[in-house]
Amino acid sequence: MDLKSLFKPSTMAVVGVSTSQDTHPANVIYNKNHLRYPVKTFAVNPKGGIINREILYKSVEDIESDIDLAVIAVRAQFVPGVVELCIKKGVGGAVIISGGFAEAGNSSLQQYVADMAKEAAFPFIGPNCLGIYAPDLVDTFFLPGERIIRPDKGNIGFVSQSGGVLVDQMVKFAGQGIGLSLGVSIGNKACIRETDMLDWFEHDPGTRAIAFYIEGFNEGEGREFIKKAGRCSKPVIVLKAGKSKKGIEAASSHTASLAGDYRVFSQIMNQYSIAEADNEFELTSFCESLSCYSKAMDGNIGIISLSGGHGVLAVDGCEQHGLSIPGIEQKTMDIIKEKLSPEIQNIVCLENPMDLTGSAEDSDILTTVRHLARDKNIDCILALLIPYSPGVSADIGAKLSQVAMNEGKPFIAYVPNEDKYKMIIEGFELNNIPVASSVEGAVLMAKALKRYMPC
Amino acid sequence: MLEKDAQNIIKNSKSLGWVLEPDAKALMKSQGFDIPYNVLTNSFDKADQFMKDASCPVVAKAVSKKILHKTEYRAVVTGLSSSHQLKKEMARLQKLDGCENILVEHMVQGIELIVGAKNDFQFGPVIVFGIGGTSVEIYNDTAIRMAPLVEHDVLSMVQSLKAKAILSGYRGKPGVNLKALTHLLVDFSLLIMDLQEDLASMDLNPVICTKDKCFIADARIILKRS
Numbered sequence: 001m002d003l004k005s006l007f008k009p010s011t012m013a014v015v016g017v018s019t020s021q022d023t024h025p026a027n028v029i030y031n032k033n034h035l036r037y038p039v040k041t042f043a044v045n046p047k048g049g050i051i052n053r054e055i056l057y058k059s060v061e062d063i064e065s066d067i068d069l070a071v072i073a074v075r076a077q078f079v080p081g082v083v084e085l086c087i088k089k090g091v092g093g094a095v096i097i098s099g100g101f102a103e104a105g106n107s108s109l110q111q112y113v114a115d116m117a118k119e120a121a122f123p124f125i126g127p128n129c130l131g132i133y134a135p136d137l138v139d140t141f142f143l144p145g146e147r148i149i150r151p152d153k154g155n156i157g158f159v160s161q162s163g164g165v166l167v168d169q170m171v172k173f174a175g176q177g178i179g180l181s182l183g184v185s186i187g188n189k190a191c192i193r194e195t196d197m198l199d200w201f202e203h204d205p206g207t208r209a210i211a212f213y214i215e216g217f218n219e220g221e222g223r224e225f226i227k228k229a230g231r232c233s234k235p236v237i238v239l240k241a242g243k244s245k246k247g248i249e250a251a252s253s254h255t256a257s258l259a260g261d262y263r264v265f266s267q268i269m270n271q272y273s274i275a276e277a278d279n280e281f282e283l284t285s286f287c288e289s290l291s292c293y294s295k296a297m298d299g300n301i302g303i304i305s306l307s308g309g310h311g312v313l314a315v316d317g318c319e320q321h322g323l324s325i326p327g328i329e330q331k332t333m334d335i336i337k338e339k340l341s342p343e344i345q346n347i348v349c350l351e352n353p354m355d356l357t358g359s360a361e362d363s364d365i366l367t368t369v370r371h372l373a374r375d376k377n378i379d380c381i382l383a384l385l386i387p388y389s390p391g392v393s394a395d396i397g398a399k400l401s402q403v404a405m406n407e408g409k410p411f412i413a414y415v416p417n418e419d420k421y422k423m424i425i426e427g428f429e430l431n432n433i434p435v436a437s438s439v440e441g442a443v444l445m446a447k448a449l450k451r452y453m454p455c
Numbered sequence: 456m457l458e459k460d461a462q463n464i465i466k467n468s469k470s471l472g473w474v475l476e477p478d479a480k481a482l483m484k485s486q487g488f489d490i491p492y493n494v495l496t497n498s499f500d501k502a503d504q505f506m507k508d509a510s511c512p513v514v515a516k517a518v519s520k521k522i523l524h525k526t527e528y529r530a531v532v533t534g535l536s537s538s539h540q541l542k543k544e545m546a547r548l549q550k551l552d553g554c555e556n557i558l559v560e561h562m563v564q565g566i567e568l569i570v571g572a573k574n575d576f577q578f579g580p581v582i583v584f585g586i587g588g589t590s591v592e593i594y595n596d597t598a599i600r601m602a603p604l605v606e607h608d609v610l611s612m613v614q615s616l617k618a619k620a621i622l623s624g625y626r627g628k629p630g631v632n633l634k635a636l637t638h639l640l641v642d643f644s645l646l647i648m649d650l651q652e653d654l655a656s657m658d659l660n661p662v663i664c665t666k667d668k669c670f671i672a673d674a675r676i677i678l679k680r681s
Contacts, residue, residue: 217577218577219576220579221577222575222578253656254569254660255571258599259597263599268578268581271601
């Protein structure tokens with residue numbers, strides 16, 4: 001099935017727009033897209049009439065132009081009829097917002113719609129979902145624009161079984177300056193499922209990392225997902241909900257008892273190099289880091305700080321998250337020392353974690369990063385840049401980014417997320433270098449890169 | 456592909472819902488896995504002769520359709536080397552609920568591991584490997600991977616165990632033969648792929664590994680409910 005009509009529509013019909021209830025989901029969706037998005041939007045209601053001085057069509061069939069995407073927000077029992085009309089008109093696909101299907105015990109109605117769509121090769125998202133948020137293109141969330149926080153266009157593809165989690169994660173992404181290529185709430189996933197989304201994002205040039213919020217898979221679906229995700233050329237990140245011990249009780253073999261549902265899930269993700277985030281905070285950090293660096297590493301971290309305390313905090317964090325702080329080669333330390341400003345040469349600590357002290361200047365930091373990146377013991381550099389130090393300039397972000405890009409080793413920066421440091425932060429981010437707003441966040445970004453590396 | 460004998464064992468065990476240990480071991484043997492030398496008998500004389508011929512102590516186990524977990528019923532006796540002891544224990548085992556036969560086998564000494572499989576609802580056949588024995592659920596030092604396994608999956612499973620040092624030989628004790636262990640796990644995972652239509656879960660616990668070989672000292676196969 002071609003999903004382009006769903007995710008890159010030029011025309012859209014919103015079915016179920018009410019003439020009397022402004023807050024009806026269909027009205028919210030119609031208004032926001034009609035007024036603020038480039039997608040040409042048409043309102044549909046069997047009663048017909050006029051809405052906001054535009055035609056309210058009686059049926060999708062009455063719309064003169066071709067329709068790429070239909071958003072269906074009518075009561076569950078009317079959904080099959082609307083889908084049938086969409087197929088008849090040759091609509092490219094649908095988002096079925098309506099609830100009242102499998103989640104409410106009405107699996108047969110859902111299956112009826114799914115079968116009809118399958119026969120016609122008609123792709124749809126949902127039912128029981130928020131649908132699609134494609135920045136600057138289309139937004140089928142029935143949440144008023146003024147109520148939600150929208151991340152900018154970016155390179156993360158996000159798929160969620162829960163609409164609420166997707167909306168909330170968008171707030172977190174926006175706060176961290178992480179952009180979305182596409183966010184999809186797949187709801188009951190009666191047609192489009194995680195595996196279909198993997199295929200889409202794999203071929204979408206605007207996506208660099210793919211994140212999933214997963215509650216559970218159907219029978220055998222986990223195996224299908226893992227095989228696709230394991231072969232995917234882009235990093236895949238998963239946040240799993242429902243980690244309880246369900247399924248372990250009353251097991252008749254040791255193996256069944258040892259391999260509870262979540263342990264199986266988690267260890268198989270690891271087996272296939274999928275980054276599993278423990279919580280929403282990790283998910284955000286993982287997305288930022290893996291959209292910059294797609295290669296897995298062993299997890300040997302070199303730490304550079306301008307204050308001993310930050311270095312120690314980072315070491316503690318690394319150890320807690322299974323990252324190693326290896327010794328630095330003597331020749332690396334020698335060459336760095338030789339090139340440092342004479343004022344700090346004798347007060348710095350060049351063991352890992354390195355402390356360049358508050359007297360370090362830009363050139364000292366650049367030199368240290370350049371040579372630490374060449375050390376064979378180190379897979380990834382964490383630079384804890386405290387911008388309070390007088391010798392650190394506002395250009396340090398852009399300058400260090402150049403060094404990091406030239407050396408080609410993963411480099412992660414910590415800079416406090418304050419307006420006055422924006423120039424430093426953007427100096428990194430605009431050069432595709434991840435920046436964390438806390439030491440812990442920087443450690444988590446490094447953790448994301450430590451994945452199992454199949455031969 | 457599953458051997459004909461192995462297919463019959465599965466077919467004949469369906470009504471019980473699980474495969475009795477001698478049958479499970481016969482199945483494993485037919486697939487090329489190593490099991491300890493054994494004799495299945497109710498005759499003390501036969502068992503006694505088997506013990507006398509053995510160059511090591513033996514283990515005696517009750518074979519009963521009513522006993523799935525033998526430890527709880529004290530249905531396993533290890534370290535038997537005297538006729539008097541063997542007679543006494545055989546008599547006791549034979550009185551256990553549903554006991555049909557006594558399985559007497561060589562007692563292999565080595566590191567006790569668990570190799571298991573589960574037909575997972577979401578992921579299909581998965582393999583569990585770790586430190587085995589009767590306390591396996593208490594320590595739960597195990598790794599899980601999706602079947603079939605390849606060699607580097609086995610290495611990563613070994614590496615992920617807290618007790619990995621025991622496997623490579625700890626405080627002067629010999630470790631396991633990693634090559635034999637890898638063969639066992641990879642072949643086992645392929646067998647599980649063949650069995651997936653019928654299998655709910657399987658325990659090989661313990662698998663006893665020496666510096667030369669890995670022996671399946673106990674095997675329990677739980678079948679899917681039809």
